[in-house]
Amino acid sequence: MIKDIPIAERPRERALDLGVENLSNSELLSIILRTGTNNKSVKDLSLEIIDLVGDISNFKSLTLNKLLTIRGIGRVKAIELISVIEFSKRIYLGNNKSHIKISSVNDVVNNYKNLFFNVKQEMFYCLYLNNKNVVIERKLLFMGTINRSVVHPREIFKNAYLCSASGIICMHNHPSGDITPSIEDKRLTKTLVDIGKIQNIPILDHVIIGEDNYFSFMESGLL
Numbered sequence: 001m002i003k004d005i006p007i008a009e010r011p012r013e014r015a016l017d018l019g020v021e022n023l024s025n026s027e028l029l030s031i032i033l034r035t036g037t038n039n040k041s042v043k044d045l046s047l048e049i050i051d052l053v054g055d056i057s058n059f060k061s062l063t064l065n066k067l068l069t070i071r072g073i074g075r076v077k078a079i080e081l082i083s084v085i086e087f088s089k090r091i092y093l094g095n096n097k098s099h100i101k102i103s104s105v106n107d108v109v110n111n112y113k114n115l116f117f118n119v120k121q122e123m124f125y126c127l128y129l130n131n132k133n134v135v136i137e138r139k140l141l142f143m144g145t146i147n148r149s150v151v152h153p154r155e156i157f158k159n160a161y162l163c164s165a166s167g168i169i170c171m172h173n174h175p176s177g178d179i180t181p182s183i184e185d186k187r188l189t190k191t192l193v194d195i196g197k198i199q200n201i202p203i204l205d206h207v208i209i210g211e212d213n214y215f216s217f218m219e220s221g222l223l
Contacts, residue, residue, distance in 0.1 A: 011023065011027040011028075011030045011031050011043075012031055014027060015027075015031060025050055025056055026043065026046040026047050026050055027043075027046075029046035029049060029050065030042045030043050030045075030046045032080075032081060032084055033045060033046060033077060033081065036072060037071075037072040039072075040071070040072045045070070045072050045073070048070055048072075049067070049070060049073070049081075052066070052069075052070060059085055060085065060089060060117075060118055061118050061120075062081075062082065062085060063082075064078050064079065064082055067081060067082065089117075099134060099135060099136070100134065100135045101132070101133055101134045101135075102127070102129060102133045102134070102135060102169065102204075103133065105205060105207060105214070105216040105218065105219055108127070108169060108171060108205070108207050109207065109209065109214050112125070112127070112138070112171065112209075113209055113214075116173035116209045119173060119175060120175055121143060121144060121175060122143070122144060122172055122173055122174070122175065123140060123142070123143050123172060123173055124140070124141050124142040124143070124151055124170070124171075124172040125138060125139065125140050125141065125170070125171050125172065126138070126139050126141055126156055126159065126160075126168055126169070126170055126171075127168070127169040127170075127171070128159065128160055128163050128165035128167075128168060129165060129166060129167045129168070129169065129204065130164075130165065130166050131166040131167075133167070133204075136163050136164075136165065137159070137163045137165070139159055141155055141156060141159070142155075151188055153191060153192055153195050156168065156170070156192065157195060157196075157199055157201060160199075160201045161201075165201060166201065167201065167202050167203075167204045168192075168196065168201060168202070168203050168204065169203075169204050169205045169206075169207065170189070170192065170203060170205070170206040170207070171206070171207040171208070171209060172208060172209070173208070173209045173210070174208055174209070174210055177210045177211040178210065179208045179209070179210040179213055179214060179215040180215065181208060181215055181217070181222075185206075185208065186222070189203070189206045189217050189222065189223070192206070193223055203223065204218065204223075205217060205218035205219075205223065206218075206223075
């Protein structure tokens with residue numbers, strides 16, 4: 001147990017003495033987890049998580065359900081750890097961006113592609129722009145297979161009214177990496193464009209993000 005470890009060798013004390021940058025992965029994780037269980041020290045628990053994940057780079061795709069398979073990790077501790085990982089990704093990747101002026105599709109891709117980094121399911125976002133094409137809000141609206149039965153236009157346009165948007169850019173990913181728009185992608189886009197014309201809140205583009213490329217309905221002349 002931690003109490004059995006000499007004080008100078010405990011993770012928190014080592015962090016204070018040496019700085020967090022000099023701690024091992026298991027020591028950093030021990031500090032985040034804070035406590036172990038009656039039968040397992042926080043150090044052993046940390047080592048078990050690291051063993052489960054393997055390379056530290058795999059932490060970015062660690063899921064709640066995978067964490068819960070570890071004896072000694074309950075829902076609260078799992079959610080805390082997942083939250084730390086997500087917060088770290090946002091700091092490193094800088095994917096919580098608004099108030100960005102959109103002048104081209106490249107502005108969309110370069111500023112928001114990290115939202116889809118290592119994501120295994122389709123995620124549908126809308127960027128809500130003011131009359132100067134500055135993003136005033138970014139909102140994740142739907143997760144899962146994107147089709148008209150899942151993506152509800154009323155939710156898309158309701159949020160546009162709530163933030164007084166003058167235009168909307170839709171974007172979603174294809175986890176397969178194939179950026180070719182599906183039939184449903186095309187049908188959905190047409191529906192949204194038609195509604196946007198009626199509501200006087202135009203759909204400025206619908207961008208499909210792949211691994212290292214993208215598809216723009218606007219650039220392809222499909223809007």
